[in-house]
Amino acid sequence: MSITLIWFRRDLRLEDNPALIHALEAGGRILPVYIHAPEEEGEWAPGAAARWWLHHSLQALGGELARRGAPLVIRRGPSRTALEALVRESGAQRVVWNRLYDPAVIRRDREIKAALREQGLEVKSFNAALLMEPWAVSNRSGQPYRVFTPFWKASRALGAERQSPGPSAPAHLPGLSGAPATESVEALDLLPHIPWDTGLAATWQPGEAGARQALARFAEKALEDYDRGRDRPGRTGTSRLSPHLHFGEIGPRQVMAVCTRARERAAGGVDRFLSELGWREFAHHLLFHFPQTPTRPLDRRFEDLPLADPREVPFEAWCHGRTGLPIVDAGMRELWHTGWMHNRVRMITASLLTKNLRAPWLEGARWFWDTLVDADLAANTLGWQWTAGCGADAAPYFRIFNPVLQGERFDAAGDYVRRWVPELAQLPDRHLHRPWEAPAAVLRAAGVDLDRDYPRPVVDLAESRRAALAAFEHIKARPKAD
Template sequence: MADASILWFRRDLRLGDNPALAGALAGATHLVPLYIHSPTEDHPWSPGAASRWWLHHSLAALDRRLTGLGSRLILAQGEDSLQVLQKVIAATGARRVHWNRLHEPTSVARDRHIEQALRSSGSECFGTNGNLLFEPGEILTAQKGPYRVFSAYWRRAIAQLPPTPIIPIPSQLPPLPPELTGLDLSTLRLQPRIRWDTGLADAWTPGEEGAWRAARDFLDRRLVQYVEGRDRPDHRGTSRLSPHLHFGEISPRQLLGALLERGIDLDREPAASFLRELGWREFAHHLLAFFPQTPETPLDRRFAAFPWCHDDGTRLHAWQQGRTGIPLVDAGLRELWTTGWMHNRVRMVAASFLTKNLRLPWQLGARWFWDTLVDADLANNTLGWQWVAGCGADAAPFFRIFNPIRQGERFDPSGDYVRRWCPELARLPDTYIHRPWMAPRELLSQADLELGRDYPRPIVDLTTSRAAALAAWSAIKDAGAG
């Protein structure tokens, strides 16, 4: 088939501002929009259950968009993407394969291997940047090395923001090669066998159109309050765009362009704060590319000797299930289990409680987030957990141990967030909503609440565990850092 191009979709599940799509269309008389489901290639970080749920619905949405433009999505699966691509090339006679680059270490190695193999057999391969403002390696120190401090990285990056002409969605797509078929979406078995996903379906609309509805709602209604609102879990003050960005249903360039279209000054608040959050996403990918060991290994080598607590699984399970007896922590973990998402402020508090008050390894928390977050992203997840644990680049000082009582009283002052996710505490007055174990017995009785029966007592004392964490840090802090 002359002049057929393969567009290999990965985590760029959109038609707007898609440079791989634009490249594939150039001179092509036939287009093969292809998605290959090959989770084993991502081992040991194959997508978790919440990510698979999102992927199912995002692929369905992408197929509807393609069908509306005269094409459709071809689905395939296999343990080897190269073999699948070779079969599609043989079936269609396609001369070119286009994709937007991924930046996780396993993906980079896989794509390099595929490109070499396809080129050696006569195919042309084109990788483009469709997922980041800056690819790893574009923003470097004066010594041409990687940044390890976000503020310095972002100062250089923000001064080099790319131009913002956005690639438009095509008005029509070339036809598929004749008689080309693919798998039914159900064959990929991305949906849960036991229906636990009602809360996810109620909270999210995966796909490019859902991404843009969320973006417009945020930019037009909530951006103005972003500086204060982004730290309030009791308010809908954040953009909630992280899963849409992870799956490439909207690009950071599109968000940058949307700000400029609205005449918003990028150098002033609140746009500067929102852009800084996009910058943290960029920085996370920058770090993962230069320090590929960090999903499992602390960047600060001193933490290899950190005296973590032994746990038979009881405390970890209590944390995972939102049964620690610490309301803000429990509310966050329950929100995560129900919706596949947790407010960023609460993520930090929950992670601090796990790694410092319970003194359990940060890798355990990272794995739980990986399986339960709809926005599970290896770079962001790694950066976030190492930052809170104190062992990563630009990490919070170890002595910065979040006090969940004070955090709750400051950012959920009326207890609305806790009452939503821990309804057994709903009748407590605001004074004790974040510390029910301190409430007088008569107040607990009036709230129809018995600690230990209706809601657990704290599984650890906050003051004592904080002191123990600082003592553990003292035991390793004088060793050489990485």
Template structure:
């Protein structure tokens, strides 16, 4: 018997429950990827995500070829393509790992029912999360809205389980597929040089990134993760989003590696596991509150007085020309590498939503298009958290000061000098506040601040008080 293994955002061979089950229960498998971004609704992959997807699919195809098979790629309506591929290969079943975005949940429910109606077995699995969003609930049997009690419920369930090994595979033959190149995922204008220099998409790249993190940054993670000039974070987020590695693999490998060390040299995994817990929380929220990619989690913010959208202002923010060094450095890092340090993400988001008072939708859309780790659950949680309108959100009156944040977390200016070459020779006090020397701005060509930080903060707090007065 033959089964289709429908790959989606689980682009790996090890610890892949759908692949393992299909190989265990069927004599032959046909690995299939169906490209139909329109089925993702308003959240089809952005440009940076498409770049990553191309290279991740290429890596998966190469890995399958090493095992004697290949990846069968099709385009168009997913259900029709799965049925056609089943008929052509003589397959009696389709196996896949679940996605959790609202549009895909509804699509997958329809596909599962339609396949079964046609006599094709359909089985789905969890390959992306420690716990399914419906497996944890409050004492009132409702979804969690605050991270700490959510994590308190989830953490005791997590054991460093042995990942599922890559199974032995025997492949069915397929016809009428398309080439990866024909999907046109790569940019026609070659803006991706920085991405190519920064990342290695694919399962092997994910394992190498985890190894680098374990060797270099895990020890001291809690202390160093907020310093953007250092390699102090895992940078596993795009690998996790595309399923090139699983949370179970990460937990198992790091636990095994740290257990071999003497107690006094053993890094504490808890701060890092807690950060992965925020990813779980984001998916929990998106599942239970599917309207939040567009609607405020806190409905009171429907009355908030955002500033009128200003395209010229937004362009300066997008391309790192605000005149505020930490904001500009972060936005230029994003444009060049498709990624931004998490501490800096909070600062640039706070500047947009509070100092500029532009709607968080504008930031979420830009991140969606430019981040290689663009993930609907994480993107929604992050922007609503900073804007003050989300679940477990930072209070709106918490406005990140980009000057004091840079002074605290980039005190020597290594991050700013890397991404702001026009200020690379500025002395330290002025590097954080270059507007204090007009001649420095003239010589360097660095722009003056587009807003006064103190006044714009007062304006934001005034808008917040006005909103509360209208409640």
């Protein structure tokens, strides 16, 4: 009897899962497997918030597989050793998986594929995570794109928006009658030992069912107004699908299909949101072609950018939302509590760290990596390098987000700041984003004692802007190498 081993990784779903589809079409029995080997991802092993998500997502997937007749087998790495053992124990003739695109994982998967094929196994991998493979899109010179707009135009011309999802999850799966031994999800020790995760549990529903609900909720309530609402952190104007997409609980083809059906009633919102899916594709395109960028700037001039003395950078105040700049502090507290931050606020907080405080962008990227439930190497790298001015299609270095003006523009009524910085909740709107300028009587009436209840700004915005631009002058004339 034919047996196919399906290696689940960050494709934790049963619907629109190409590896699962292939295994079922091959006939015979299937053996679903998850191998825990974070050490194989190098310095970008999942952070604390992502491990929390993974725990619950694996529980959800395991439950769905068991109900359908094919329980999930969990093993520890090394991945090649675990796969070879499972092939021997099960008698599998075939191993299939869906591709990942992080540089360390690409190297590992190539080695495993070659080794298993040498042993006489049929081994195939598939695309479940992207609309287009990173190598499928190139400019007229055959080179990778570095600017988003022409990249997305070329991707659309190649059919990125015409991708259709695969079939729904089957009601029954032909599992093995005697599956190999398995570890439990709990044994992987993914959850925090100190219970800091209550905010995550109150905010998210990891798993395929949660992903479908999030997409349906977004399509029904926010998609139509997405073009206007996506920049307002005080309202639910974004999809919040990023962690579900990262863990593969839903695929971009499924998202594309739902959005396309809504185009007639929500054309502006759909077009804008699809371009955000395109930005996700662009991030993976860049990571694949420039695998050095998680730790090195794409624009190599920035390796010589003069930075502030690390001893003078208030990094801890930035991490924990005590900078004295309300929208920055709101964002960092939202991140700590929920494992997520609104994208507009991600840019504001990153700009403050890399430009006003002149800290290394990689320090911020690592903090986000540990605290975001949607920590994705491609997206995290692109986002930080974009804001720092050193990546592809980057914001010009002289574009420095003023957190006061950004707060007054995008959180004018103060809903966002008042939620996450409650010590300022009683301040009137006109003083909410610059409490240090409020008259003493206004502060007293709002119950705010600066320095005791809320800090003054850790940096002078105007002076630090001038210092950042002066630092850029130091490298501006150098050639852009990569």
